Amino acid sequence: MKPSVDYTLYLVTDRDLMSTPTLEEAVEQAIRGGVTLVQLREKHASSLEFYQTALRVKKITDSYNVPLIINDRVDVALAVDADGVHVGQSDLPAARVREILGPDKILGVSASSLKEALKAVEDGADYLGVGAMFATGTKTDADITTIEELKRIRQAVSVPIVVIGGINKQTLPLFAGTGIDGIAVVSAIIAAADVEKAARELKELFKQIT
Amino acid sequence: MKPSVDYTLYLVTDRDLMSTPTLEEAVEQAIRGGVTLVQLREKHASSLEFYQTALRVKKITDSYNVPLIINDRVDVALAVDADGVHVGQSDLPAARVREILGPDKILGVSASSLKEALKAVEDGADYLGVGAMFATGTKTDADITTIEELKRIRQAVSVPIVVIGGINKQTLPLFAGTGIDGIAVVSAIIAAADVEKAARELKELFKQIT
Numbered sequence: 001m002k003p004s005v006d007y008t009l010y011l012v013t014d015r016d017l018m019s020t021p022t023l024e025e026a027v028e029q030a031i032r033g034g035v036t037l038v039q040l041r042e043k044h045a046s047s048l049e050f051y052q053t054a055l056r057v058k059k060i061t062d063s064y065n066v067p068l069i070i071n072d073r074v075d076v077a078l079a080v081d082a083d084g085v086h087v088g089q090s091d092l093p094a095a096r097v098r099e100i101l102g103p104d105k106i107l108g109v110s111a112s113s114l115k116e117a118l119k120a121v122e123d124g125a126d127y128l129g130v131g132a133m134f135a136t137g138t139k140t141d142a143d144i145t146t147i148e149e150l151k152r153i154r155q156a157v158s159v160p161i162v163v164i165g166g167i168n169k170q171t172l173p174l175f176a177g178t179g180i181d182g183i184a185v186v187s188a189i190i191a192a193a194d195v196e197k198a199a200r201e202l203k204e205l206f207k208q209i210t
Numbered sequence: 211m212k213p214s215v216d217y218t219l220y221l222v223t224d225r226d227l228m229s230t231p232t233l234e235e236a237v238e239q240a241i242r243g244g245v246t247l248v249q250l251r252e253k254h255a256s257s258l259e260f261y262q263t264a265l266r267v268k269k270i271t272d273s274y275n276v277p278l279i280i281n282d283r284v285d286v287a288l289a290v291d292a293d294g295v296h297v298g299q300s301d302l303p304a305a306r307v308r309e310i311l312g313p314d315k316i317l318g319v320s321a322s323s324l325k326e327a328l329k330a331v332e333d334g335a336d337y338l339g340v341g342a343m344f345a346t347g348t349k350t351d352a353d354i355t356t357i358e359e360l361k362r363i364r365q366a367v368s369v370p371i372v373v374i375g376g377i378n379k380q381t382l383p384l385f386a387g388t389g390i391d392g393i394a395v396v397s398a399i400i401a402a403a404d405v406e407k408a409a410r411e412l413k414e415l416f417k418q419i420t
Contacts, residue, residue, distance in 0.1 A: 046300040073257075075302060078310045079302050
């Protein structure tokens with residue numbers, strides 16, 4: 001059975017930006033601060049390292065009943081029995097991923113436009129990561145999605161939408177009234193001096209604007 | 211059903227060493243020269259690029275009834291319905307890969323020692339890639355396996371063994387009497403000015419020494 005998911009505050013990891021000594025500490029502090037979903041993203045790790053990291057992180061997410069999503073690597077997700085996979089536009093095609101994963105795992109897909117969003121839903125996406133909303137240091141090559149395009153996507157699809165790319169305390173108020181289900185955050189949580197506090201403040205602010 | 215596999219001449223691709231304009235041409239010429247098995251290895255490609263390349267190469271291997279093995283990425287192998295996967299010691303653990311792949315796909319595992327070989331067979335390997343037998347430009351960080359260790363592995367396991375790492379016309383005669391089932395070759399085929407001829411000569415020589 002696919003778990004019911006709270007998309008409010010979605011942490012996407014980035015080992016290069018961590019303020020804590022280990023990724024596990026960052027994830028645990030973020031969950032204590034209110035993160036509801038964790039995506040493990042490892043762009044430089046070997047498959048074995050990715051697998052071993054995922055096993056360690058999953059112990060933490062499982063203990064808090066927070067779903068763990070694996071970025072890109074469907075095989076790693078299957079190997080650790082993660083709750084799902086998130087794929088971008090340069091990863092395996094979403095429709096093939098859905099076939100490999102089966103119906104019970106969560107499939108998230110990145111979409112920067114209405115066209116990509118419609119295709120993703122058709123291909124079996126359970127939620128959309130829409131963005132990048134702003135240019136960021138994390139993803140310098142990302143296509144930028146306007147607030148207007150986000151609203152068009154929101155009108156066109158019924159699956160949950162999280163926005164990603166430059167989401168922080170300063171930019172979050174811009175999403176008031178857009179009907180998003182949550183925010184996906186990398187550096188505004190993982191690079192914060194106090195990870196737990198950063199997560200808590202973002203969650204409070206999100207509740208205020210929605 | 212798992213296909214019956216001829217391990218005699220196993221081509222492992224390397225885009226950086228190609229002498230032909232495209233990988234597809236290299237693979238087709240190599241098969242015409244006598245390659246019996248192809249492993250697609252893409253260390254720098256995005257998941258989407260790996261998938262798309264695998265689809266193109268699979269059209270060729272299928273048309274010659276040559277099995278296609280995917281290096282490392284179990285998800286790519288599943289997405290293109292390849293004949294199997296080859297994993298090294300820094301990839302996903304072989305036992306987990308076997309579980310994900312099911313019993314009908316070919317699972318190859320790299321082993322540089324008797325210990326790794328025994329573990330691989332226990333984990334479900336259908337064949338072993340033993341080496342690196344010699345230091346090569348392709349894999350400069352590989353552990354070197356001696357001919358004596360290869361013979362110990364041959365005595366200890368019954369699955370097919372291919373040797374890899376610096377296998378070429380000069381080194382091949384050293385494997386006379388070792389009981390190997392085939393040779394895995396990267397640069398001695400893929401970087402040759404005449405790929406088809408290089409494959410043919412290696413296959414002839416292999417038949418002479420075994």
